[in-house]
Amino acid sequence: MSDTEPEKGARDTHYEVDLDTEPDPDAGKPVYADVVTHDHDTRPIIPASLRRGNRKAAARRFLGRLAHRLGYHSLRTPWYAALALWWAPAGLWKVLAYAARWAFDSDTMARAKVTPDPDMALKFMAVADKHRRNRLPWFGVGLLAAVAAAAALMVLAPWWGKVLAAAVLLPVLAKVGHPPDKRIVHAAVVTPRFRKLNPDIVLRAYYAAKLGDPDKKGQQVTFGSVMRREGDGSAVLVDLPYGKGFGHVLKAKEDLASGLDVAVSQVFLTRDPSSNRRHKLWVADRDPLSIPAGRTPLLKLQPTDIWQPAPLGLDERGKPVTLLMMWVSILVGAQPRQGKSFTARLLALYAALDPYVKMCVFDGKGSPDWRKFKLVADRCSFGFAMSRDGDPLEIFVQTLRELKDEVQWRYQRLSELPVDVCPEGKLTRELARDPRFGMPVRFVLIDECQEYFDTGDKELDKEIAKLLVFLVKVAPAAGVIVVDATQKPSGVGTGDVANSFISYRDQHQVRIALRTGSGQVSDLVLGQGSATEGYDSSALLPTYKGVGLLRGASDDTPTVRFHLADAEDAEKILIAARRLREQAGTLSGMAAGEDVTRDVRDVLYDVQQVFYGGEDKLTWRLLADRLRQQLPEGYAQETQESISALLRELGVPSENVRDSETGDTLKGCKLAAIRQAAERRELESSGSGSGRAASR
Structure with a gap:
């Protein structure tokens, strides 16, 4: 018991x-x-446990377990009483049988019967006779006394005396009477093996x-x-x-x-x-990985700071695991239904609760996991099907182009700022939160990122691949955090696109691998050679959900039990995040109800987007051809003469440029001149040189 x-x-x-x-x-x-x-x-x-600082926790734990035991057993007391009444008669019979064996010395008689030596058997029987003569009177007196006491108790004792006697005797008799495999009182707290x-x-x-x-x-x-x-x-x-x-x-x-x-x-x-x-x-x-880490502390709905580490979960030793997302790009990979999107969403929810972070959220598969981020996202799109917000793929590509241009502009702007404003030429927390500089921390999340490498349009696939590789390689150092999630880290497509995906995948500094199908796939997510160092996400059991390896964030590679934030939790957090942004005046883009589809064209911006990596000048003919191909909605009718006239009106001089296809020297323009014209326009628009907001 x-x-x-x-x-x-x-x-x-x-x-x-x-x-x-x-x-x-x-x-x-x-x-x-x-x-x-x-x-x-x-x-x-x-x-x-009794030292200063631990006493309150130890007392809470002790009192909590005590309260649990009291509650557990109090609820089951009627059942315990019923079992005690059932087994008490058997216990009484066992007590009487034991007393009778003692009085008649049955054990000695049994030894006499099995002893092969007749003389020894006679000695045992003589001893038994002596014991019986001495014990039987005491047995009779005790039995009569017990019967008399029971009769007196029933006739003379008050009701509370009967209850007290039953409370003492019934558990004892039930303890004696119940079989060893029939428990009466079960443990309220089980000690683990x-x-x-x-x-x-x-x-x-x-x-x-x-x-x-x-x-x-x-x-x-x-x-x-x-x-x-x-x-x-x-x-x-x-x-x-x-x-x-x-x-x-x-x-x-x-x-x-x-x-x-x-x-x-x-x-x-x-x-x-x-x-x-x-x-x-x-x-x-x-098994530490079978114990859930619990719900995310973000449910406190308090503002976060992207410059501080985000809470992820607990490691195998129960220690908190955090991740500083600034200055890195992050890859999350796993098999389907292993918690990949939930893990990436934890990072996005942390960023959402910082009202000074400008968010972009894209989902290549169009699942419901990310829809509620429309409450806070400056740009977002889901899947490839047309929506009320426009063409999701067009929104995605346009955002990537803008991000590339902004990253390049940020590097230029940071290099020109005074040392007392921008020490070491790097973005600081003060710069990022000051609207005069127009350089907030940007958080870009792309779930099922492999889908954007295989849109069905080969030319567009190449452009997206180049833009994404640029972002993961260059953007983090400019204050643009990139988080990508995929269930197919081996890649998609063929040729240049496939090679670009491999380059894109391998450029992430921080990797999170939940359960994968093999050690080879685990290496693709965590980095080549991870399995030989003992980090293999394919070894995680199928029963683990939301458990993975975190590599690249520190010298250690912990196995993390990630906090849980389900759809209901995410919506609650995002509603609070929107309220924080409204109070800070930082709600922007689609979350603020802006139409992100372009009503008027921005020639200086658009021309910069058709310069590919390494190109510093183009002919008017090639510029016009690329604009007509990539932005037909705004430039379908333009010729090289009209493009030349538009840019010269905006202050871009005409230069002699060698045609990359024919080798002839033709008229064109330099990328540096276009950027200078764009900066002059921004300075004139803002009056203070404060940023790029006026050009959008």
Whole structure:
């Protein structure tokens, strides 16, 4: 009837005793679990839970568990009483039977019957006769006293006395009477099973996995540190024999887990930089990746700061994992239905709650996951089907062109600002939040990004590929964060487009891989060689949702249990984010109800978009041809003479330019002159040289 007694059928999953014997004292100095730092090997005088700063948490935990036990058992008290009434008669019969065996000395008589020696049998029988003569009177007196006491209790005792006697006697008799496999009171709090490691177990596991040989000289496995508790698990540095390296232990991970008698998902191996023979072994008490990290803290609906790390979730040791998104591009890859879009959405929701971040959200598959971002997004489109906002693909391409132009303009503008305003020529938090400079942090998210490399229009595919490669390579350093998600990291298309996708994929500095189909695909997401270093997302169990590897954000590559933000949570956060933007006056673009389709053309801007990478000047003929092809809605009727006249009116001089196709020297213009004309126009429009807003 104890709370801590394991239930039948659950004995394979919960224990209260160590699964292994204590290690040999000569095997190494023990390290206690109740320590303050890893350097301690003795118990502290004052337990860590009772030290200042921990007392409130310890008290809350103790009182919370106590309240849970009280509530659990209070609700089941009627059932416990019924079971006690059922098993109490059996208990009474067992007590009487035991007393009768004692009075008649049945055990000695039984020994006399089975003893082959007649003389010894006679001695046993004489002893039994003596015991009966002495015990039977006491048995009779006790039985009569018990009957008399029961009769007196029933006749003379008040009702509360009867209740008190029943409360004392019934549990005792029920405890005696119930079969061992029929529990009456079940545990309210179950103690999980965990493997208590010691050096003997670790050595046994490594030798069973063929990572060494205890009987061969120089082939013994040794330790680089003492065994210690680390989080909800045990950790130790292991030195393999000469000739064995980290690659060997990775290949033997399953055998190692078997030798440790734990699941593979509980074993974590980390390379040690000091030697390829040495690595860190951390074994979790229970599978840490099966425990959800809980809902996102963004549900507090407080403003965020994109210049500070975003909370992602918890690592395998239960420590918070964050990601600073400034200055990087981020790739999220996984199989379908493994939490890829949910993970990318966590980053987007964090950016949305910073009212000074200008957001663009695009979804190549047109799923419902991103629709609510219309509440805050300056530009957004979903899928390729025509919508009320216009052609989604046209909005996407136009946004990429604008972003490329803006990034180039930002670099030029930052290089010209005074040092006291822009130290080191880099965007700062103050610059980004000052509307006079027109350079807010921009957040661009593209889900199912591979779809935009295969639109069905080969020329457009090439342009999109070039623009996307430019963004992931160049834009982050200008304050444009790019987050891309894909379920097909191997790529799409053929020829130049396929090569561009590979370049685009490999340019991301930070990678997040949830479960993938193979180690090869995992390497495509995390980077070549990740699997050989022990980081393989294909090894994650299919039951894990929202669990993945985070690589490139720091020196570590943690396995992260990402916070959850479902569709309802996302909508709640985005409504709050819109309210913050309205209060800050930063709601813009489509979220503010602006029509992003172009009513009038911007010649200076449009001409810059038809200069491809590395080109610094074009002939009037080639300019007119490209404008008619790429922007037919505004330039279908234009000729090289009319384009020349338009640009010369805007202050762009005509120059001698060598035609790249014929080699002839013809009239044209320089890209630098077009940019100078655009800057002059912006200065005249704003009156303060404050930015590009007037040219849009």
